[in-house]
Amino acid sequence: MSINTEEMILNMGPQHPSTHGVFRLKLHVNGETITKAEPVMGYLHRGSEKLAEGFIYTQFIPYTDRLDYMNAMTNNYIYCAGVEKLLDWEIPERAEYLRIITMELNRIASHQLWWGTYLLDIGALSPFLYALRDRETVLDRLNEISGARMTFNYMRIGGVKWDAPDGWIEKVKESVKVLRENIAEYDELVTGNEIFQARTMNVGTLTKEQVINWGLSGPIARGSGVDIDIRKTEPYSIYDRFDFEVPVETKGDAYARYKVRIAELHQSLNIIEQACEQIPAEGDIIHKKGARIMMIKPPAAEAYTRAEASKGEIGVYVVSNGKTKPYRVKLRRPSFVNVSILQDMLVGESIQNVVAIFGSLDVVLGEVDA
Amino acid sequence: MFRLLKGFGITLNYFRKRKVTIQYPEEKVAMPERFRGIHRFFPDKCIVCDLCVKVCPTDVITLTGKKSEENPKKKIIDTYNIDFQGCILCDFCTEVCPTDAIVMTARFENLSSYNRSTHFKDMEWLTNNHAYGYYEESEAGPEAGSRGEVK
Ligand code: SF4
Ligand code: SF4
Numbered sequence: 001m002s003i004n005t006e007e008m009i010l011n012m013g014p015q016h017p018s019t020h021g022v023f024r025l026k027l028h029v030n031g032e033t034i035t036k037a038e039p040v041m042g043y044l045h046r047g048s049e050k051l052a053e054g055f056i057y058t059q060f061i062p063y064t065d066r067l068d069y070m071n072a073m074t075n076n077y078i079y080c081a082g083v084e085k086l087l088d089w090e091i092p093e094r095a096e097y098l099r100i101i102t103m104e105l106n107r108i109a110s111h112q113l114w115w116g117t118y119l120l121d122i123g124a125l126s127p128f129l130y131a132l133r134d135r136e137t138v139l140d141r142l143n144e145i146s147g148a149r150m151t152f153n154y155m156r157i158g159g160v161k162w163d164a165p166d167g168w169i170e171k172v173k174e175s176v177k178v179l180r181e182n183i184a185e186y187d188e189l190v191t192g193n194e195i196f197q198a199r200t201m202n203v204g205t206l207t208k209e210q211v212i213n214w215g216l217s218g219p220i221a222r223g224s225g226v227d228i229d230i231r232k233t234e235p236y237s238i239y240d241r242f243d244f245e246v247p248v249e250t251k252g253d254a255y256a257r258y259k260v261r262i263a264e265l266h267q268s269l270n271i272i273e274q275a276c277e278q279i280p281a282e283g284d285i286i287h288k289k290g291a292r293i294m295m296i297k298p299p300a301a302e303a304y305t306r307a308e309a310s311k312g313e314i315g316v317y318v319v320s321n322g323k324t325k326p327y328r329v330k331l332r333r334p335s336f337v338n339v340s341i342l343q344d345m346l347v348g349e350s351i352q353n354v355v356a357i358f359g360s361l362d363v364v365l366g367e368v369d370a
Numbered sequence: 371m372f373r374l375l376k377g378f379g380i381t382l383n384y385f386r387k388r389k390v391t392i393q394y395p396e397e398k399v400a401m402p403e404r405f406r407g408i409h410r411f412f413p414d415k416c417i418v419c420d421l422c423v424k425v426c427p428t429d430v431i432t433l434t435g436k437k438s439e440e441n442p443k444k445k446i447i448d449t450y451n452i453d454f455q456g457c458i459l460c461d462f463c464t465e466v467c468p469t470d471a472i473v474m475t476a477r478f479e480n481l482s483s484y485n486r487s488t489h490f491k492d493m494e495w496l497t498n499n500h501a502y503g504y505y506e507e508s509e510a511g512p513e514a515g516s517r518g519e520v521k
Pocket of ligand 1: 426427430456457463464
């Protein structure tokens with residue numbers, strides 16, 4: 001006997017808890033199978049790029065915090081690096097190290113939160129509590145150095161705002177030890193869990209071609225066997241001084257992406273440890289002209305810089321016309337690019353898997369809509 | 371099945387470990403010295419240079435100065451307001467202030483209210499916000515702690 005089914009449109013969102021923001025997915029479903037998916041975005045649009053045109057260069061830094069608010073340090077960094085490229089400034093050693101330490105700490109916080117919320121989305125409550133507990137360790141360190149827990153506004157054009165407080169580097173070293181243990185616990189708790197594996201293995205598989213054609217980046221690309229990490233392929237800041245690996249998985253499913261992120265946590269800890277060893281005991285933290293934030297005036301030129309954020313490749317294109325305000329700032333937000341794959345990868349999947357797939361992409365809506 | 375039980379083992383272990391939760395609001399987390407909380411203003415230090423107004427990305431600071439009575443060449447502050455509806459606690463005002471007349475305190479709470487207009491804080495409120503450590507009800511500024519009128 002065959003049952004006649006009719007195609008139906010199902011709206012997921014804009015207020016769906018699994019999106020952790022405001023995002024709408026318009027799903028065309030036939031029975032339980034998705035025949036077409038349309039991501040609808042823009043609910044959180046704040047016009048960040050346009051706002052930048054009205055600000056002097058430094059004033060835009062706190063706004064980059066609010067793009068990917070889980071990983072604000074890298075956003076801060078990439079905008080500053082873009083302007084520094086226009087100015088052609090040399091950044092003091094110590095500032096570079098502080099930047100690396102804070103960026104990597106932030107990457108850990110971002111992945112930890114993803115880990116917790118992803119498992120929450122697919123039905124496990126307790127990992128969320130573990131993740132938030134450990135993320136607190138990281139946020140405390142970042143709070144001590146920058147004075148805020150999420151919207152750091154710590155980088156400045158030409159360096160960083162504050163030097164590390166007394167004993168901060170030692171505290172970071174301690175935290176690395178604590179985090180190592182805690183992250184090892186994640187593996188015990190979840191990675192081998194049969195229910196979790198059944199839920200994520202062979203779900204939302206992305207092929208290498210898809211990744212390349214859609215321009216995806218970050219752990220999503222690396223989970224599908226595309227070995228690209230800007231920290232390695234095009235080292236910015238001083239990443240070429242550290243010894244770390246780029247974890248790559250070939251299967252391309254949600255489980256592979258999960259494993260990449262967990263492995264990245266360990267690599268970030270390695271980088272922090274090395275940076276804490278190598279950091280010069282003292283020195284300038286900002287370029288001599290950088291401290292006068294009202295006077296920054298790059299020559300008329302344009303520059304594109306990119307970096308590896310926790311979600312993928314983040315890029316900033318800055319055009320200057322020689323005045324104190326940028327003529328144009330274009331932001332390449334990894335989540336925005338990554339979320340577009342949904343329309344391709346959801347077709348043929350069943351409704352039950354939507355949340356597991358969407359969560360595995362790790363998009364932050366503040367960044368999707370900018 | 372084995373791995374599942376192993377996971378439970380970890381959870382069970384936590385029964386003998388230290389608690390990490392904090393009973394907010396009875397207990398409070400100590401924020402570090404640099405914490406960018408709600409501002410405090412020192413009228414005597416201010417030289418009315420207008421830098422904080424210029425640097426504020428959200429244009430929430432308004433101020434006026436007047437001539438000092440003792441020294442007509444010097445200006446002193448007359449009114450100073452921050453509209454906390456728009457303030458993003460970015461710290462630029464503190465960063466540019468040459469005399470540290472505007473600083474940020476460790477206070478992060480008791481700013482919410484039922485009324486938009488109560489977010490507009492004047493010089494008196496900002497001066498009385500002496501909350502470097504913890505904010506106590508008795509130290510409250512003129513409007514703090516009150517619920518505001520619901521219109
Ligand atoms: S903290 Fe930032 S937004 Fe708030 S008043 Fe100061 S400069 Fe303006
Ligand atoms: S920057 Fe400082 S001294 Fe200048 S007007 Fe503002 S508060 Fe007063």
